[in-house]
Amino acid sequence: MTSAAIALDAVSKHYETPAGLVRAVDEITLDVQAGSSLAITGSSGCGKSTLLGLIGGLEVPTAGHVTVGDQQISSLPEQERARLRRDELGFVFQADNLQPFLTALENIGLQLALKGSRNGYGRARELLDELGLEAHADKLPDQLSGGQRQRVAIARALVHRPRLILADEPTGSLDEDNSHAIVDLLLTAQRAAGGATLVVVTHDPAVAARLGRTVRLRDGRVEHA
Amino acid sequence: MRAPALVRVQELSKTYREAGSEAQVLRGASFELARGETTSLIGVSGSGKTTLMSLLAGLMRPESGSISFDGRALGELDDAERARLRARRIGVVLQSGNLIPFLTAAENVELAIELGGGGKRPRARARQLLGEVGLAERADHEPRRMSGGEAQRVSVAMALANEPDLLLADEVTGQLDSTNADRVMEVIFGAWRDRGLTVLFVTHNAELAARAQRRLRLHDGEVVAA
Numbered sequence: 001m002t003s004a005a006i007a008l009d010a011v012s013k014h015y016e017t018p019a020g021l022v023r024a025v026d027e028i029t030l031d032v033q034a035g036s037s038l039a040i041t042g043s044s045g046c047g048k049s050t051l052l053g054l055i056g057g058l059e060v061p062t063a064g065h066v067t068v069g070d071q072q073i074s075s076l077p078e079q080e081r082a083r084l085r086r087d088e089l090g091f092v093f094q095a096d097n098l099q100p101f102l103t104a105l106e107n108i109g110l111q112l113a114l115k116g117s118r119n120g121y122g123r124a125r126e127l128l129d130e131l132g133l134e135a136h137a138d139k140l141p142d143q144l145s146g147g148q149r150q151r152v153a154i155a156r157a158l159v160h161r162p163r164l165i166l167a168d169e170p171t172g173s174l175d176e177d178n179s180h181a182i183v184d185l186l187l188t189a190q191r192a193a194g195g196a197t198l199v200v201v202t203h204d205p206a207v208a209a210r211l212g213r214t215v216r217l218r219d220g221r222v223e224h225a
Numbered sequence: 226m227r228a229p230a231l232v233r234v235q236e237l238s239k240t241y242r243e244a245g246s247e248a249q250v251l252r253g254a255s256f257e258l259a260r261g262e263t264t265s266l267i268g269v270s271g272s273g274k275t276t277l278m279s280l281l282a283g284l285m286r287p288e289s290g291s292i293s294f295d296g297r298a299l300g301e302l303d304d305a306e307r308a309r310l311r312a313r314r315i316g317v318v319l320q321s322g323n324l325i326p327f328l329t330a331a332e333n334v335e336l337a338i339e340l341g342g343g344g345k346r347p348r349a350r351a352r353q354l355l356g357e358v359g360l361a362e363r364a365d366h367e368p369r370r371m372s373g374g375e376a377q378r379v380s381v382a383m384a385l386a387n388e389p390d391l392l393l394a395d396e397v398t399g400q401l402d403s404t405n406a407d408r409v410m411e412v413i414f415g416a417w418r419d420r421g422l423t424v425l426f427v428t429h430n431a432e433l434a435a436r437a438q439r440r441l442r443l444h445d446g447e448v449v450a451a
Contacts, residue, residue, distance in 0.1 A: 053369065056327065058326070058327065058367050058369055058370075059369070059370070078329070078365035078366070079365055082328070082329045082331075082332060082365060085327055085328075086328070086332065089327070091326070091327040093326060097323070097325060097326055099323055099325075100284070100319070100323060101282065101284065101308075101311055101312075101317060102308075102340070103304075103308070106308075106340070110325075110336055110339075110340065113336065113339045113340065114328070114332060114335065114336050114339060138304060140284060142284070142285075
């Protein structure tokens, strides 16, 4: 039996703007199998980042339902949604959003600190080693290259072993070599023991091609699945 | 009589070197921040304001000169000691919020509390701090559901999380309209009044700069009275 890690049921996100109604996401229905990987592509403004935000519970749909695992994230109270995100989801964005005053190690460990784990840094160090960044553990983000910073951001997303990894243009500001390495890391995490589901928003066909399946959006709708 | 200085900066120099070119942004900058005073710092872009803030926050080392904080020379601290000082006694707010996008406002503030050593009831304190910056209602919202001004107020709450002695604010209203900019500055001035903080803020805005008790200008790598 396969179970869906993500189920979107006629999900829409509409905004009222001075210029009229914007249908950022328009009645999307989509299942993503647990343990699989999916690319969401499309030109800029097609709604792909909004869709990822809806899956991760960063945004609430105007209509429809989003289910992650066995929980309908779109109708959870805010604090429950925050807990689900913190415990079970891992996020990576184009900008690394690292805390500039914290070292690489501290940035990775902070997710665990929030969960009240006093000794999260052991696991954080382990990940730094796996990512080949052990020599950089005590450096500030400013002292790292773009590719190194993004690897730290990925370690931060993985440190609590999430079952769903959501990445929004994770290679958007990197060159080809770094980009390839970042996708390697995401795929390794997806296939690691226990397995995770991976969803990547990308405008880069080379990145999309490496994932199990691609969904292309246009004007907030699925163009071809 | 003036209170003794909390921060004493002496003859600070910093040069950026890149393949074949050199830019000396600070050349012997000296000044003091008096305890409990608000100080503004203006200067044209590229004049080294942000460099100076990074040095004060202990994020960067000067090539010469010294900074002392409450009588302790930053240059004599190792990385871990500097990090501890920053986490517990210095609050920093930057131009664009450094909020973690997948955490709520309350979680972001709670994180700042945890990083400073935790203390009692971090969750309740995070909410109390958000109330102080006028965002009690927004505690469970994610940064992307907030306006830029609200996100900046969350950043101020984070900077205040560990009861710092010094608040450094680097162009924190640079990307806001005047209404939102005013609210952010009100929150900073309010914290100064209520907590007896020492505040240094960098701004492009002359009107804002004039609201500080002491006004400095960074000019040709030196700090002078504005």
